[in-house]
């Protein structure tokens with residue numbers, strides 16, 4: 383058999399062996415990249431010294447207070463972006479239907495910019511602002527593409543156009559504000575994991591873990607929905623409610639990450655597709671997408687730190703450079719299919 | 721006359737501005753094999769979609785046991801009405817067994833997604849549809865007919881009292897067509913209600929207890945095939961000049977088209 387079955391009392395479950403293997407490999411890879419992230423920084427530390435520092439030894443404060451929160455946040459944010467990508471690609475039934483492509487990141491960033499420039503910019507204001515921004519964009523994309531249905535290519539094209547417009551608005555906001563606010567905001571515009579401390583990430587991580595837990599409860603139904611509009615309903619999916627829940631969860635995940643780091647492009651677009659191919663699982667599976675997101679973001683952040691060391695680039699620069707090529711390839715494939 | 725748990729009253733069915741049917745009323749006889757026939761684009765699929773609540777009638781209602789189908793919890797309806805669309809699309813990279821398993825969804829809960837009943841129903845559905853040896857094959861790599869039988873297995877695994885099938889014989893070779901129709905007859909004998917769109921009128925006459933002939937969104941005739949099928953009906957519904965003779969094997973009406981003219 384290629385699958386393991388678990389049955390006890392009223393609980394039953396079937397897991398494909400290859401899913402388990404992939405999950406195990408991914409976890410090892412994520413932990414490995416996290417350790418590497420702890421070793422790497424302004425100066426190289428051997429893994430032995432890192433473990434010593436973690437357990438309270440010399441130089442421990444630096445590792446525990448700066449490098450550790452950074453790698454933990456990177457792993458969690460990567461999972462959030464990968465999962466959000468899988469959500470929207472499932473809802474739109476389109477590999478291009480990722481939050482970063484259809485403007486949700488940019489909209490969340492507008493909301494956060496508003497909180498940053500007009501209000502006082504506390505963590506809660508940033509999170510609320512970006513969630514509202516993301517929801518507004520989701521609403522606009524939905525309203526504009528109503529005629530073509532959620533799965534249409536139309537939604538993607540509208541989203542791309544909207545994304546460009548919102549980016550222009552964001553630049554305009556930044557140009558209007560005072561110089562120091564603008565400098566802070568542009569660094570953040572490219573999606574940066576620099577300077578994360580426990581204080582900044584505690585609240586977002588709690589939110590993301592909660593959203594991922596809620597998502598786990600909906601994931602079985604989400605995968606059932608990949609049967610297509612007709613069979614999904616006739617086999618018992620309440621499609622309306624599912625879509626509403628998924629969009630809310632997806633916007634929540636995207637916006638929370640954006641509130642802390644600014645928009646980090648292309649992880650949400652590419653992780654679900656890479657994860658899907660690695661897992662060889664049906665449709666666009668959630669777990670591989672989340673794990674792949676973490677791996678991609680951790681690896682990108684290492685590259686961002688190493689590339690022009692000692693200057694640490696915003697991770698968004700790296701993901702945009704790599705992901706941009708991927709998007710061009712995907713778009714040309716999608717256009718040719720029509 | 722037989723009873724009907726599933727009924728449609730005065731339906732107006734439309735896609736946006738395009739009205740397909742008005743005042744459509746159907747009583748699906750319980751425990752019978754109903755075949756819907758009619759020319760392309762006459763609204764057969766639209767009627768099936770309305771019966772399984774995929775499109776909401778803009779007027780009228782579809783009810784099951786006297787209650788509007790949209791008023792039930794959706795999983796409860798899904799345990800009663802199984803549906804095979806005319807052109808289903810499989811998720812990418814799915815294997816046959818995984819696809820058939822999805823038919824079990826209405827019987828599952830968050831905690832129980834692979835019970836012994838699920839396993840048994842999937843195994844039985846795959847063997848009834850003749851796809852047991854394909855279980856581990858990717859659905860995308862199957863032939864059209866093999867794929868069609870996988871979809872049928874999915875609907876069988878759903879284990880519903882009603883089977884609503886939109887052209888289930890398409891893509892199947894002649895042997896598999898008759899095997900499927902025999903299977904549906906056996907299921908009917910076990911008490912299920914079968915409603916299926918068929919393009920082969922002779923198959924419809926041979927297997928159906930109740931025939932529904934549609935044209936331009938309306939029901940032109942319905943009843944037992946012997947009572948309703950005639951050369952006049954075929955002329956009216958399909959604009960096909962023909963003679964109707966008794967089927968040499970079953971004695972049911974058999975349509976033999978006349979040459980030329982069409």
Ligand SMILES: Nc1ncnc2c1ncn2[C@@H]1O[C@H](COP(=O)(O)OP(=O)(O)OP(=O)(O)O)[C@@H](O)[C@H]1O
Nearest residue numbers: 735738740758759760761762763764765766767806
């Ligand atoms: N999604 C849709 N949007 C708009 N019009 C539609 C849609 N689906 C079907 N129609 C139209 O509704 C009418 C009835 O279509 P339907 O699919 O019910 O026909 P049918 O009897 O099943 O035909 P066939 O034998 O070709 O399957 C047709 O004129 C068709 O063009």
Ligand SMILES: [Mg+2]
Nearest residue numbers: 764765806886
């Ligand atoms: Mg049809």
